[in-house]
Amino acid sequence: MDLNQIKRVHFIAIGGSVMHNLALALHKRGIIVTGSDDEIYEPAASKLKAADLSASIGWNADQLHEDLDAVILGMHAKEDNPELKRVQELGLKIFSFPEFIRAVSANKQRIVIGGSHGKSSITAIIMHVLKTAGKTFDYLVGAEVEGFDLTVQISEAAIIVIEGDEYLSSKLDLQPKFLKYDHHIGVISGIKWDHKNVFPTFEDYAKQFDLFADKTPKAGSLIYCEEDNLANIVGAKEREDVRKLPYSAHEALIKGGKTYLKTKNQGEVKINIFGRHNLQNIKAAQEVCDILGVPEETFYSAIATFKGAKNRLELLAENNSIKVFKDYAHAPSKLKATVNALHHQFTEGKICVAYELHTFSSLDKGFINEYKDALKHADVAFVYVNPDNIKLEGDNKLQEADIKTAFNNSDLQFFEDVVQLKKAMENQKGKVETFAFLSSGHFGNLDLNETAQLLVK
Template identity: 75%
Template sequence: MNINHIKQVHFIAIGGSVMHNLALALHKRNIKVSGSDDEIYEPAAGKFKSAGLNPSIGWDVNQIKQDLDAVILGMHAKEDNPELKKAQELGLPIFSFPEFVRELSANKQRIVVGGSHGKSTITAMIMHVLKSAGKSFDYLVGAELEGFDLTVQISDAPIIIIEGDEYLASKLDPQPKFLKYDHHIGVISGIKWDHKNVFSTFEEYTKQFDLFADKTPKAGSLIYCEEDNLANIVGAKDREDVRKLPYGTHDAEINNGTTYLKTKDHGKVKINVFGKHNLQNIKAAQEICNILGITDDKFYTAIASFKGAKNRLELLAENGGIKVFKDYAHAPSKLKATVNALHHQYSPEKICIAYELHTFSSLDKEFIQEYKDTLKNADAALIYINPKNLKIEGESALNENDVKKAFNKTDIEFFDNENDLKEALISQKGKVKTFAFLSSGHFGDLNISETAQTLVQ
């Protein structure tokens, strides 16, 4: 399917993060875009309005017409969706968004970044370096990035950089998205089971990464973190005529709260990001950029100005040595990596972590045991659960003792009210210098930006 031949596309469940960005990317190409969803929230709603698009709130079968070139089905749409049924009756081409992206990139070199953690940042780093080097490329990334107005771009560029996650493509196609792109270069940043609602066992989850690695074609490349036990096992397996490129942690040092990369030929390179996980992300990005023809000289020059992806250890506020960060740390491995990064970067200063147990897995009384010792290096640990989430997931409420026992930390403070959480954070002023909000949610109705400013005043 050539993007230059597409005239009309309809999105079912258009409000999703990638779905709305893909819709806007096609709209920029002067393709007629329609769509609908049961709800459309910010930032999607505002972006649609600015672009002059007006998707339906609620399903509207009248939008499904014979002259559509494609119908793109979001994961949120169910099998009995009336628009989907109408499209099936008309025999229209129906795609999940990863299938559609694969079709549009059929003649491109496809680089797919997978892994339980770090994939947004690695993808963003590659994009930042390629842009700095003046390379032409398309992309799909799960986080907003400075210098890019959308998280998806489809053009006539010869390569595409894709963040490929292991969530399922659609209700009609229950396979991980990263299996749908048919990568030429694949990355596995690490493997940690954190999607119990999708993959009920550890074995089923890890199998998906083995399938991903097996899809690497002959003469293709598989890049994997050899310091992650499972990624190393999956990546090191013999595959015919596949180039294996293991990577580790980039050598670095910390001086007065700033990280410097230590290089053989380029001296010390000051960077804006920090933590062992980001030093690993940099090595992964460097491996890919080298394959794409970027010299180390150009790589280090560009990576020095990389400020991180939105919500990935993002600095919200800073004043008088007090810092407040926000991170999309929604699983045990991510939480531990972020806490340890903050601890090592700003030691001996104390750190305060506000963590929201938000995802289906995190609210599961069995799975929560995976959080043991993840907050070990937090001097103050505040755990928040939105009671509405417990009701939505149908789980019996976790209590303070459940949480303390699971985290193996007796001094945890437990909250189910965001105002009480805010007061507890403010009470830490003068005791700690580094604060962090860690969640894939929103801490209820707490205004995080406003609270961050209060903490640094």
């Protein structure tokens, strides 16, 4: 699909994180963009309004017409959506967003970052390094990255860096998104069971990564974390004429609560991010950047100024003795990696972690045991569930005893009232030096910035 031939595009379910950013990216190119959703939350609502982009609340089939060059269908829209039915009646081409990205990047070198965790961070590091190196590229990433206005850019660049999600493409296309991009360079950061609602067994889930690796073309490259058992098994499998590049965490040391990369030619390089998982992410990004021709000196100069993707171990507030972080810890493996990172980075003083069980999988009794020992290194552990988000009722509803057993932590404190959670955090002032709010949700709309300021006041 020639991007320059696209004049009009409509988004069904425009409010999604990637969907509204893609809409804004196309709008920025002068394409006429319309869209709708049953609800549009912040920050999408404000961003769309500021761009004067036409997005309606509620489904309206009258918006669909034969002059549209493309209709992009979000995962949030169901099969009986009236706009979708109208598109089908008109016989218009329907894309999931990964299909659309693939179509407009047909002539680009496609780098796709896959894995159960670390995708956004690896993608963000690559973006930061390439920008610092003065390279022109397109991108799609699931988190805001400093120095980039949007999380999607589509242009005439010869390279595109894509965060490849393993979740389904749309209600009409039940393939994982990362299988749609046809990568030339693929990355697998790690494989830990997630999305139980669509992959009911671990085997179902793991198979998707094997399919992803198998899609690596001849003369293509597959980069995988050899410190992750399953990623190593999948990545090391023999594939004809595929360049296999296993990686492990970058060598580093911690001094005075700061992390320094140990390098052969650049000495010790101080970085702003920390944790073994981030040292793995840095190495994965370095392997990609090396293939793309970024000199070693440029890579280390750039990584020294990288501050992390938004909501990924983001420092909210600090004073001389207290730090408050937040992190998008959406799954057991991510929670464990983040807590372990805090534990090893800040060896002086105690750590208090508030974790929100938010996703479908996390609230499932058949999955929650995956959280065993995930909070092991938290000196004070709080788990919060928003009662409005509980998807399983009656006998299936999670109780405090279920959560303590699943986490293997009898000292864990359970909350369904966010006000009480906030009080409990404030009660730790003077006892704890490091606080962390970890969730892919919103802690019942608790203002984390305000709370962080209270904790360091």
